[in-house]
Amino acid sequence: MGRAEEKRSNSxxxxxxxxxxxxxxxISLGTREIKARYKQTFFGIMWSVFPALxxxxxxxxxxxxKIIDIESGSIPYPVFAYCGLxxxxxxxxxxxxxxxxxxxxADIINKIYFPREIIPFSIIVSKLIDLFIGFIxxxxxxxxxxxxxxxxxVVLPLIVLLQVIFIAGFSLLFSMANxxxxxxxxxxxxxxxxxxxxxxxxxxxxxxxPQWYQTLTILNPMIPITDAYRDVLLFGRWPNLQALSIPIxxxxxxxxxxxxxxxxxxxxxxxxx
Amino acid sequence: xxxxxxxxxxxxxxxxxxxxxxxxxxxxxxFFHRLKHKDTSASSKAFWVLKDVSFQVKKGExxxxxxxxxxxxxxxxxxxxxxxxxxxxxxKVNGRVSSLIIAGAGFHPLFTGxxxxxxxxxxxxxxxREVDRKxxxxxxxxxxxxxxxxxxxxxxxxxxxxGMLVRLGFAIAAHVEPEVLLVDEILAVGDIGFxxxxxxxxxxxxxxxxTVVMVSHNMIHIANYSDRVILLDEGAVxxxxxxxxxxxVFEREMAKKMNWVGVGNVPANLPKGWAALxxxxxxxxxxxxxxxxxDYGSPFTxxxxxxxxLHPLDDVTFSLSAYRIADGYKCFxxxxxxxxxxxxxxxxxxxxxxxxxxxxxxxxxxxxxxQSLRSGIVLAVHRERKVIxxxxxxxxxxxxxxxYQPAHISWSVHP
Numbered sequence: 001m002g003r004a005e006e007k008r009s010n011s012x013x014x015x016x017x018x019x020x021x022x023x024x025x026x027i028s029l030g031t032r033e034i035k036a037r038y039k040q041t042f043f044g045i046m047w048s049v050f051p052a053l054x055x056x057x058x059x060x061x062x063x064x065x066k067i068i069d070i071e072s073g074s075i076p077y078p079v080f081a082y083c084g085l086x087x088x089x090x091x092x093x094x095x096x097x098x099x100x101x102x103x104x105x106a107d108i109i110n111k112i113y114f115p116r117e118i119i120p121f122s123i124i125v126s127k128l129i130d131l132f133i134g135f136i137x138x139x140x141x142x143x144x145x146x147x148x149x150x151x152x153x154v155v156l157p158l159i160v161l162l163q164v165i166f167i168a169g170f171s172l173l174f175s176m177a178n179x180x181x182x183x184x185x186x187x188x189x190x191x192x193x194x195x196x197x198x199x200x201x202x203x204x205x206x207x208x209x210p211q212w213y214q215t216l217t218i219l220n221p222m223i224p225i226t227d228a229y230r231d232v233l234l235f236g237r238w239p240n241l242q243a244l245s246i247p248i249x250x251x252x253x254x255x256x257x258x259x260x261x262x263x264x265x266x267x268x269x270x271x272x273x
Numbered sequence: 274x275x276x277x278x279x280x281x282x283x284x285x286x287x288x289x290x291x292x293x294x295x296x297x298x299x300x301x302x303x304f305f306h307r308l309k310h311k312d313t314s315a316s317s318k319a320f321w322v323l324k325d326v327s328f329q330v331k332k333g334e335x336x337x338x339x340x341x342x343x344x345x346x347x348x349x350x351x352x353x354x355x356x357x358x359x360x361x362x363x364x365k366v367n368g369r370v371s372s373l374i375i376a377g378a379g380f381h382p383l384f385t386g387x388x389x390x391x392x393x394x395x396x397x398x399x400x401x402r403e404v405d406r407k408x409x410x411x412x413x414x415x416x417x418x419x420x421x422x423x424x425x426x427x428x429x430x431x432x433x434x435x436g437m438l439v440r441l442g443f444a445i446a447a448h449v450e451p452e453v454l455l456v457d458e459i460l461a462v463g464d465i466g467f468x469x470x471x472x473x474x475x476x477x478x479x480x481x482x483x484t485v486v487m488v489s490h491n492m493i494h495i496a497n498y499s500d501r502v503i504l505l506d507e508g509a510v511x512x513x514x515x516x517x518x519x520x521x522v523f524e525r526e527m528a529k530k531m532n533w534v535g536v537g538n539v540p541a542n543l544p545k546g547w548a549a550l551x552x553x554x555x556x557x558x559x560x561x562x563x564x565x566x567x568d569y570g571s572p573f574t575x576x577x578x579x580x581x582x583l584h585p586l587d588d589v590t591f592s593l594s595a596y597r598i599a600d601g602y603k604c605f606x607x608x609x610x611x612x613x614x615x616x617x618x619x620x621x622x623x624x625x626x627x628x629x630x631x632x633x634x635x636x637x638x639x640x641x642x643x644q645s646l647r648s649g650i651v652l653a654v655h656r657e658r659k660v661i662x663x664x665x666x667x668x669x670x671x672x673x674x675x676x677y678q679p680a681h682i683s684w685s686v687h688p
Contacts, residue, residue: 024395028401029395036384040383108378108396109356110351112356113354113356114396180293181294181295181297183298267355267357267358269356
């Protein structure tokens with residue numbers, strides 16, 4: 001290992017150790033985010049699931065009316081759509097929230113020291129809690145439509161973990177970019193909904209899709225991730241490791257790079273915010 | 274065991290204010306602009322906030338930092354906390370650091386007092402177990418002198434008054450127990466009773482041998498608590514030494530700067546005719562060359578004409594202030610509105626009778642001013658730059674020192 005690489009790995013582990021050291025703060029900020037969102041609201045925590053449910057209902061409706069024609073095979077379409085919407089909502093909300101998080105915490109950044117990674121990570125924690133509530137609703141849907149939950153559900157935590165690593169890497173990079181250039185958050189808010197249409201969230205991926213789409217699959221880790229969710233939750237298939245191998249590598253590298261870059265530029269945050 | 278709590282070695286810090294584009298759409302034009310104007314180097318809009326700052330604070334020592342606004346004190350603290358890195362040089366802090374730069378960081382108005390204690394404490398670096406152990410003590414601290422405060426702990430913070438908020442913030446910060454504490458102008462907050470509690474806490478820090486670096490404009494606190502004081506001026510350490518010496522020098526500098534202000538009778542930036550003082554007379558004083566001369570203990574009268582053509586009459590008060598020239602110390606201010614004297618017409622004459630000023634012999638500056646009641650802004654001022662209070666009757670023994678002599682006192686012996 002050359003000296004430059006040694007320094008890099010040191011940075012990574014220092015950053016990671018610091019974050020773990022402040023894990024209690026991570027959890028408290030995350031839960032505070034969620035509690036604060038729903039204080040003084042009538043429906044409270046149910047607001048976490050309404051958007052995904054509403055999207056699912058709209059697509060079910062237009063599917064039934066044959067305005068669009070989506071075949072979900074043996075799985076009832078509402079369950080199929082909702083299963084795809086769970087990871088998507090988590091991704092969209094977490095990334096959007098994390099991008100603006102550093103700027104929102106400006107006064108704390110200017111006054112108190114703790115590893116700044118905690119801030120975007122705490123947003124991910126709070127959206128993770130939303131995801132768990134989504135899973136409960138999913139379980140209710142599954143019961144209602146009498147769909148059998150396959151045994152492959154046991155690997156779901158690993159898939160969630162992969163998604164968290166993926167989101168974390170991007171969150172670090174985007175939140176940092178937004179701190180220096182405030183229009184990054186606008187770019188993110190506009191791009192994400194568009195991205196949803198090219199990702200098979202509410203529609204299944206066709207086996208004989210064109211070559212350029214196959215290449216796109218590599219660039220958009222949400223495609224294999226959404227597929228993995230559906231595989232383990234609905235189809236009883238073990239996750240396709242071949243399809244996931246490149247995204248896994250990409251996510252881990254992105255996370256490592258993001259953490260190192262973030263850690264090295266942290267000291268510039270206070271004067272540039 | 275490192276002997277030093279805090280060390281700064283040749284620290285320089287530069288800021289590039291206003292130079293960087295903040296939108297992606299500006300980045301390319303900015304890049305071209307920089308290429309075109311190669312002669313205006315990057316440092317043209319950058320400035321050095323700290324220059325070659327070096328000092329050492331022994332473990333358990335209390336360092337005071339004084340200086341004018343913008344001298345670099347807060348930046349120094351931010352570098353010590355670790356929020357920023359120096360452009361050159363190095364800083365070392367040995368031990369767990371905490372800062373009293375902000376009280377109540379992360380306070381959320383919708384959460385209860387108790388919930389906010391946990392949140393704020395965790396932001397300040399305390400673990401949940403630690404907070405569980407200390408929560409009762411924190412509540413006692415915040416409720417000092419105010420037993421009803423405890424009832425508020427389960428109500429949302431938005432129902433707290435600002436005084437109750439600072440109590441809570443300070444109470445939590447006081448329980449962090451760092452090895453090195455950085456304080457920025459937040460030494461004592463709240464009502465008088467609570468301020469005393471804050472100062473008690475400061476004393477307890479000394480007993481616990483906490484290393485403290487404190488920035489303050491309150492010279493009394495700095496002089497009382499510091500073991501050493503450094504004076505920062507425009508980013509450089511100008512003086513480093515005994516509290517009394519450094520504070521004295523700083524106050525003299527401030528007094529000197531004050532004397533340059535208010536040349537003439539009216540502050541330069543007020544429109545003419547707003548309010549003015551004329552024909553200021555000090556009756557029963559002698560004018561010898563440029564100085565006004567009073568004798569110790571003798572009464573005097575100040576008389577002047579005023580006009581307030583534009584300023585509303587109900588917002589006007591007159592005042593007489595005295596400053597000691599030796600250290601710029603403000604001895605007193607008396608206001609007309611506190612003695613039932615209110616102007617009724619736009620132009621008139623005011624007289625102030627001072628039966629006993631009680632100031633000790635020495636050299637003073639006397640200011641006669643018209644001020645706005647609501648904002649305290651000085652509308653017009655007449656400054657007597659040299660007022661000598663003499664001791665012609667040799668009435669006072671040379672052992673008498675201080676600011677003034679109290680009047681109407683009597684000593685008696687009870688054998």
